[in-house]
Amino acid sequence: MKAALATAYGGPEVIRIAEVPTPTPKSNELLIRIHASAVNAADWRLRRADPWFVRLVFGPIKPRRAILGVVFAGEVVEIGSAVTRYRQGDRLFGWTSVMKLGAHAEYIALPENGAFAPMPAGMAYADAAAIPFGFSTAMDFLGKAGMIAGQRVLVYGASGAVGSAAVQLARQLGAEVTGVCSTRNVELVRSLGATQVLDYTKDDLSAHRNGFDVVFETVGKLSFAQSIALVKDGGTLILGSDLPADMLKRAFSSKGGKRVKVITGTASGTAAHMQHFASLWEQKHIRPVIDRTFPLERIQEAHALAESWHKVGSVVITVP
Ligand SMILES: NC(=O)c1ccc[n+]([C@@H]2O[C@H](COP(=O)([O-])OP(=O)(O)OC[C@H]3O[C@@H](n4cnc5c(N)ncnc54)[C@H](OP(=O)(O)O)[C@@H]3O)[C@@H](O)[C@H]2O)c1
Known part of the structure; x- marks a missing residue:
């Protein structure tokens, strides 16, 4: 599969698109074809190791996880043998988790009890990726x-x-x-x-x-x-x-x-949040704000905009 890799800490130029093995889902996991993600503050902070203590958690010299991306919107293409909640074809949106990252790629394998939920009918993948x-x-x-x-x-x-x-x-x-x-x-x-x-x-x-x-x-x-x-x-x-x-x-x-x-402290996303946001969106009580959308190939530009401090809402990437 294609993925955006950041194998060193630094500016947007450290990211490159490369071919990597497609993950194989474990028995409790879903293989999700990612259609859209976003480049958020978490991504550019991890890429820049800003603040410094990012290095304590993600690797002192270089990042242990090369594929960034904490949010996704995509479609289930395969399920593990023990999966009961979802099936092939389900459209999901939410978090991969800040420790796992991995959404700036064509596919990701995630446990079925992750911080995500079904997308409402009619919601575009780009909008869904701009919410979590x-x-x-x-x-x-x-x-x-x-x-x-x-x-x-x-x-x-x-x-x-x-x-x-x-x-x-x-x-x-x-x-x-x-x-x-x-x-x-x-x-x-x-x-x-x-x-x-x-x-x-x-x-x-x-x-x-x-x-x-x-x-x-x-x-x-x-x-x-x-x-x-x-x-x-x-x-x-x-x-x-x-x-x-x-x-x-x-x-x-x-x-x-x-x-x-x-x-203060760290906020986190849950599956219940996603269900709630899906419902609010269906009732037209919320709408995601998107600054610009870039295809995965232009992810360096997406990172540059995301770290500008003057983006409006979210910077979305699509994974065609
Ligand atoms: N604690 C946690 O768990 C957690 C979770 C998520 C994010 N964060 C942190 O929260 C921060 C915000 O994240 P974000 O994604 O919302 O950032 P963001 O989208 O990049 O914020 C951009 C906005 O900041 C505004 N801005 C820039 N300079 C400003 C100023 N001097 N005064 C007022 N507004 C200004 C800009 O408005 P104008 O263009 O109009 O100036 C722009 O719309 C980041 O530092 C991120 O790391 C923490």
Whole structure:
């Protein structure tokens, strides 16, 4: 099969398309023909070994797993002898798992109890591949924050993969959502359900001090002090992009005398998430945002866009 290999750490140029053996499913596994995937922050961070501790987990000198890609949309083409949940021809979307990766290829073998679910009828593979990363991350963090209907939620980085999903899910959960993005994305963020959109290139965020029950900083671009200032006393700050160095610094930072619950860490996707997103999509309550779609052969360009910090929603790759 064809796959995109990153056999060294570095820029997008380390990736090349090569022929590798097609996996053989074990008795509890499905062989999935991948039709679409996405190049997400997880992919470019692993490729660049950014942050450094990626090397502790994925290999000190070079990556132990050469095929990146944590999300997929595809079709079951073969099932192991013990598989009961799915059959040949089922269209599935979801996560491969951050440790396994492997979705930037024509095929992948995954255990049937993985973090994926059937795609709804009528959903395109490209749309399905644009959902898992941003929506699972947003759902997981909003859940941990205990967000409830009627709360005022601010999403910082509202046009990114996580931000565009967070705006839609918070709105769906009954929040009054304020999105923060740059000028060119204001209309998009409004169309996703934000009642108020602030433009970080023009608007003064300090005018909104103590204004929100939940502040979801999705991109790690706002300082801790600026983020805390936006949260009401007794509110919650989600730092979705917090790295270990930030966590250390934050441990010594002042909360300005306020009681604020700070949530950070790693979000994960589940099969239940995927079922939920399939249902929300069918009811037209959510829509994936796609910046651009590239064929697998042009995956270097997809990586370059993904790590630009100015993609809108997801960068999708199709596997023709
Ligand atoms: N904790 C976890 O488990 C977890 C899971 C997933 C992702 N993450 C992390 O979360 C972060 C975001 O991921 P993502 O995929 O959503 O990123 P992304 O899609 O690449 O984010 C791009 C967005 O960031 C916005 N942006 C760039 N500079 C900004 C600034 N100074 N102020 C406000 N917005 C700015 C851009 O908007 P404009 O173009 O309008 O500027 C763009 O739409 C990454 O660091 C990723 O590693 C963590």
